[in-house]
Amino acid sequence: MQADKPDSHVVGTSVGRSDGVAKVVGTARYVDDLPKRPGELHGVTVRAPVARGTLRAVKFDPSFDWSDITVVQAADVPTNVVAVIAYDQPVLASTAINHAYEPIVLLACADRAKLARAKLAVHLDIDPLEPVLDIQTSLSDQNVVWSAPDGFGDKGTNVMKRYLITKGEADVDAEHARCARVVSGTYSTHQQEQLYIEPQGVVAWWDDDGAHVIGSIQCPYYVHKAFLKTFGLDAERIDISQAVTGGGFGGKEEYPSIIALHAALLAKKSGRPVRMIYDRAEDIEATTKRHPCECEVTTGCDADGTLRVLKMRVLMDAGAYVTLTPVVLSRGVLHAAGTYRWPTVQIEAIAVATNTPPNGAFRGFGAPQTIWAIERHMDAVAAYLGVDPMDLKRQNLLVEGDTTATGQVLRMSVSSTACLEGGLSAARYAERKRELDLENQARAQRGERKRLGIGASIFMHGAGFTGSGERMLKGKAALDLLPGGGLRIRTASTDIGQGTETVFRQIASDASGVPMEHIDFAVPSTKVCPDSGPTVASRTVMVVGSIVERCAREIGDAVKAEQARGGGSFAQAGDRLLTKGPVTVLRQYEPPDFVKWDDTTYKGDAYPCFAWMCDVAELEVDLDTFEVEVKRFHIAGDVGKAINPKMCLGQLEGGTLQAIGWALSEELVWRDGLIKNPRITNYIVPTALDAPPFETALVEAPFEFGPGGGAKGIGELPMDGGRRRSPPPSSTPPGSPCTTCRSPPSAFTPRAWAGRSANDNLPEGSQPRVDSTQAQRSAA
Amino acid sequence: MLIRLKLNGQLREVDTAPMRRLLDVLREELELTGTKEGCGEGECGTCTVLLDGEVVNACMVVIGQCDGRDVVTVEGLGSEAHLLPIQKTFVTEGGAQCGICTPGMLISAEALLRRNASPTDEQIREALAGNLCRCTGYERIVASVRAAALARSSGGAS
Numbered sequence: 001m002q003a004d005k006p007d008s009h010v011v012g013t014s015v016g017r018s019d020g021v022a023k024v025v026g027t028a029r030y031v032d033d034l035p036k037r038p039g040e041l042h043g044v045t046v047r048a049p050v051a052r053g054t055l056r057a058v059k060f061d062p063s064f065d066w067s068d069i070t071v072v073q074a075a076d077v078p079t080n081v082v083a084v085i086a087y088d089q090p091v092l093a094s095t096a097i098n099h100a101y102e103p104i105v106l107l108a109c110a111d112r113a114k115l116a117r118a119k120l121a122v123h124l125d126i127d128p129l130e131p132v133l134d135i136q137t138s139l140s141d142q143n144v145v146w147s148a149p150d151g152f153g154d155k156g157t158n159v160m161k162r163y164l165i166t167k168g169e170a171d172v173d174a175e176h177a178r179c180a181r182v183v184s185g186t187y188s189t190h191q192q193e194q195l196y197i198e199p200q201g202v203v204a205w206w207d208d209d210g211a212h213v214i215g216s217i218q219c220p221y222y223v224h225k226a227f228l229k230t231f232g233l234d235a236e237r238i239d240i241s242q243a244v245t246g247g248g249f250g251g252k253e254e255y256p257s258i259i260a261l262h263a264a265l266l267a268k269k270s271g272r273p274v275r276m277i278y279d280r281a282e283d284i285e286a287t288t289k290r291h292p293c294e295c296e297v298t299t300g301c302d303a304d305g306t307l308r309v310l311k312m313r314v315l316m317d318a319g320a321y322v323t324l325t326p327v328v329l330s331r332g333v334l335h336a337a338g339t340y341r342w343p344t345v346q347i348e349a350i351a352v353a354t355n356t357p358p359n360g361a362f363r364g365f366g367a368p369q370t371i372w373a374i375e376r377h378m379d380a381v382a383a384y385l386g387v388d389p390m391d392l393k394r395q396n397l398l399v400e401g402d403t404t405a406t407g408q409v410l411r412m413s414v415s416s417t418a419c420l421e422g423g424l425s426a427a428r429y430a431e432r433k434r435e436l437d438l439e440n441q442a443r444a445q446r447g448e449r450k451r452l453g454i455g456a457s458i459f460m461h462g463a464g465f466t467g468s469g470e471r472m473l474k475g476k477a478a479l480d481l482l483p484g485g486g487l488r489i490r491t492a493s494t495d496i497g498q499g500t501e502t503v504f505r506q507i508a509s510d511a512s513g514v515p516m517e518h519i520d521f522a523v524p525s526t527k528v529c530p531d532s533g534p535t536v537a538s539r540t541v542m543v544v545g546s547i548v549e550r551c552a553r554e555i556g557d558a559v560k561a562e563q564a565r566g567g568g569s570f571a572q573a574g575d576r577l578l579t580k581g582p583v584t585v586l587r588q589y590e591p592p593d594f595v596k597w598d599d600t601t602y603k604g605d606a607y608p609c610f611a612w613m614c615d616v617a618e619l620e621v622d623l624d625t626f627e628v629e630v631k632r633f634h635i636a637g638d639v640g641k642a643i644n645p646k647m648c649l650g651q652l653e654g655g656t657l658q659a660i661g662w663a664l665s666e667e668l669v670w671r672d673g674l675i676k677n678p679r680i681t682n683y684i685v686p687t688a689l690d691a692p693p694f695e696t697a698l699v700e701a702p703f704e705f706g707p708g709g710g711a712k713g714i715g716e717l718p719m720d721g722g723r724r725r726s727p728p729p730s731s732t733p734p735g736s737p738c739t740t741c742r743s744p745p746s747a748f749t750p751r752a753w754a755g756r757s758a759n760d761n762l763p764e765g766s767q768p769r770v771d772s773t774q775a776q777r778s779a780a
Numbered sequence: 781m782l783i784r785l786k787l788n789g790q791l792r793e794v795d796t797a798p799m800r801r802l803l804d805v806l807r808e809e810l811e812l813t814g815t816k817e818g819c820g821e822g823e824c825g826t827c828t829v830l831l832d833g834e835v836v837n838a839c840m841v842v843i844g845q846c847d848g849r850d851v852v853t854v855e856g857l858g859s860e861a862h863l864l865p866i867q868k869t870f871v872t873e874g875g876a877q878c879g880i881c882t883p884g885m886l887i888s889a890e891a892l893l894r895r896n897a898s899p900t901d902e903q904i905r906e907a908l909a910g911n912l913c914r915c916t917g918y919e920r921i922v923a924s925v926r927a928a929a930l931a932r933s934s935g936g937a938s
Binding site (some may be wrong): 016020021022024025027032194195196198199245248404499646647655656681685 | 814819823824826853855857858862867870872876877878879880881883901905906908909910911912914918920921922
């Protein structure tokens, strides 16, 4: 190996992904592809069949041969809590059952077929209790189903967390009374399943060094933290590594702690390695989903459309345990005001407990729910005023120097106008709107039953942890000099498909002068890599990437200094340094000084910067079948600096299609707290035929503290948009100051479109109807 | 039951219960883990392989049906040193992200290009509609297939 090229310029180029070849020849090892360890067992979970109840007994069928089955129950768990934020969730339920699919018994056996029979030979004796299954029932506190751990929630109620954001005039109702136009609306959004194509899975084993886990994991240090608490081990006796991971989207952020604890409990009791891989139904039923949300919005503006006041109440359904809900609610509330100037703001946010599986992290993390509400509300205000929604949005758009709802002055990297105008002009928005109106008139005259529509959204997403989060988190990264002038990057930031390892190599290459092919990326593992903070919150490139850049620059400079002193090539100089001992640079993230945040008042700089995006959709709707086809889709998205432009396109387009799927076809059907469609057959995600052709323009408004010349976080951004339905599926008759809008595809009815009824639902259990061809292939 | 099949161009024998899924026999006995399981019910296309040149879901085919037949998995496309154009372009054009759908996607795409050297975007989308991808939004996948068609027709083949 040698690395003599003094400079590298790979940032800004679309180099192929460094893990790409292994993925296209089939040698990339995902967790279920890992070779069997000697003596390995399979593990399965016996789960609660009801939403709420009291577990009286667990009975094991005496006619079944249990001799080679390992059984783990709550009594076997050293400290029976899953350590996330609060410690309210048991690793295994003992008496209280708080949601359907709650884990109760773990079983392991070498023979998978016998294990499946063993699962059926476990009988749970449960007294059912009345469950609480929706936000409004929970909020009434008539049936309190959650007990607040210390420091969390309101005692004696179902309320888990509250926030309040205020700005401007103290009396918002008086401010509304002073406004020429006041519009109210309620906007509710439904759950969404991440549906990563690789289900959750881990392999766990114990040896003299302690506990080992390898798995499909976004955040190895989350699992590490859970093991510290549950097993009471010393930190260095816990080894958590990531296998190649087949998508996460937040779904593998906090949940893997549970499956890893379960596999490790079985492994500990059996003394054998245990492999636990969920099948699709179990994955959909038991793991986290996007929080359902209800937003009540009342706004006031002048007769000319100038916005004056926003009053909003955000309600989220946390599910049965806290998990990450306080943080999801926080991000939701911090994005609730959208991209608009509001002199006066009052946003109240409440998360409540229900007897449903805990909701958790999913790309966007609360923001897609509230941004959908504010964008639909702006459409309703525009309809009331009789103006084009995009004119109203443009008129009130936040620009550099403006102040957000938390009082944050937007200082830098504000590309709202560039994105809005870029998106609208690329899509020929105004022109197409006229053309489609004419076409719709012609179709109506011809008696045709399909109509066309165009709509746009503008939104922003804060990158990195909220407020002082990054300062408290103290994310770290390390780089090592290798013999021959190469480098190795060590971070806990996982590549779950988004391209971390490629982009980090690009950043390190330009910063050090070492060619990319001489830069190694260590498998994220708690034994090898420092805690960089979790792979979440659109922070990987912007935050951890900037630490990598700093480490690489320092190592590169040290070797070049040695080269200047002693001559020879970069590699020779590096090798001379290595003769004196290892050369490693370990650095901690230093947030920009200007970030000031007050967690008690929820005022200040919520994020160091925001990424911005405008998207424009053209749809065709069949008025009889109500099939919706997305015909064209334009994106103008600001990434700060595109380290790898094609990967940026992949992030923006992929996130947008997840948002489109949420709007048009993805819907869980619940009955009595159980999921009736836990399958890809009837939880319908978009296929290549359902997806529109995307035309995506990258906008670059560099963030001066970002790596590679100003990169910002964009992972979550596209999920905030993409869900425009135009004309909106609400009741809003022109000129009405009141609207109701529900997001589930099954709420999208002909009557709603005809403007006759507010929120008619289809009969319970009816399926979303988007054309899907994924069921069309027959086998052999 | 002793099953003889041609697997990725080589004759292989496997002695197993005839009702086992082709997917499991490929991944376990034959140690070809490139073919993945995403749903187990023929919906996601992650386990797509070629059976006598036809695109099938290996989770919906039993091994007993494969006796005397020709099976191609992702390992039977190009090797690291000799990538097919479709494998190259999935790397260069961003068709692969997390990669879990990639083996099945490549099989479907290669089957398309073998029967249609210059497909339209609509034909590409139709050919891949049985393969779910949750990462890309499909635009980069369509671009990858388009680029591979171009590379094949301009002689840039393996």
